[in-house]
Amino acid sequence: CYQAKYMSSLLCALIVANHSRSDDGSSPLIPLSRPFVYFGNAYHQIYVNHNGHLTFNQAWSSFTPYSFPAHSTIDLIAPFWTDLDNRVNGNIFYQQYITGSVLQQATQDINQYFPNLGFSANLVFIATWDRVAYYPNSGTVRLFLWFYIYQK
Numbered sequence: 001c002y003q004a005k006y007m008s009s010l011l012c013a014l015i016v017a018n019h020s021r022s023d024d025g026s027s028p029l030i031p032l033s034r035p036f037v038y039f040g041n042a043y044h045q046i047y048v049n050h051n052g053h054l055t056f057n058q059a060w061s062s063f064t065p066y067s068f069p070a071h072s073t074i075d076l077i078a079p080f081w082t083d084l085d086n087r088v089n090g091n092i093f094y095q096q097y098i099t100g101s102v103l104q105q106a107t108q109d110i111n112q113y114f115p116n117l118g119f120s121a122n123l124v125f126i127a128t129w130d131r132v133a134y135y136p137n138s139g140t141v142r143l144f145l146w147f148y149i150y151q152k
């Protein structure tokens with residue numbers, strides 16, 4: 001298992017536990033350990049979609065990005081929205097933290113760059129698209145991305 005900053009052995013174990021293989025698929029519904037407030041809506045669940053975005057109310061297969069602000073009916077976090085394909089290689093997985101050093105590190109990071117916020121993280125959600133290729137899966141283009149949600 002590739003191990004990077006913040007990645008615990010538990011997270012590596014989760015790669016096996018929660019990844020799925022498909023072109024435009026999604027994770028199962030993931031209950032959030034604490035509600036996440038996004039544009040005034042408190043969400044208690046999230047989906048990690050294979051095409052590089054996160055949604056709250058439903059899994060979403062869209063592989064064609066549009067520009068923001070989108071004024072869409074779907075609340076979306078799109079850290080790397082493109083047509084990814086992990087049918088052959090690559091893993092998509094997630095982890096969330098509500099206590100411990102990852103929360104402390106997130107709090108420290110946000111306060112370093114936004115010192116006037118008085119920020120204190122109570123939830124960190126990490127989604128990872130690990131060495132996932134673009135569609136159609138050639139096995140030659142590999143991406144690695146972590147995305148964090150911090151909740152004050």
Ligand SMILES: [Ca+2]
Binds near residue numbers: 023025063084085
């Ligand atoms: Ca795709």
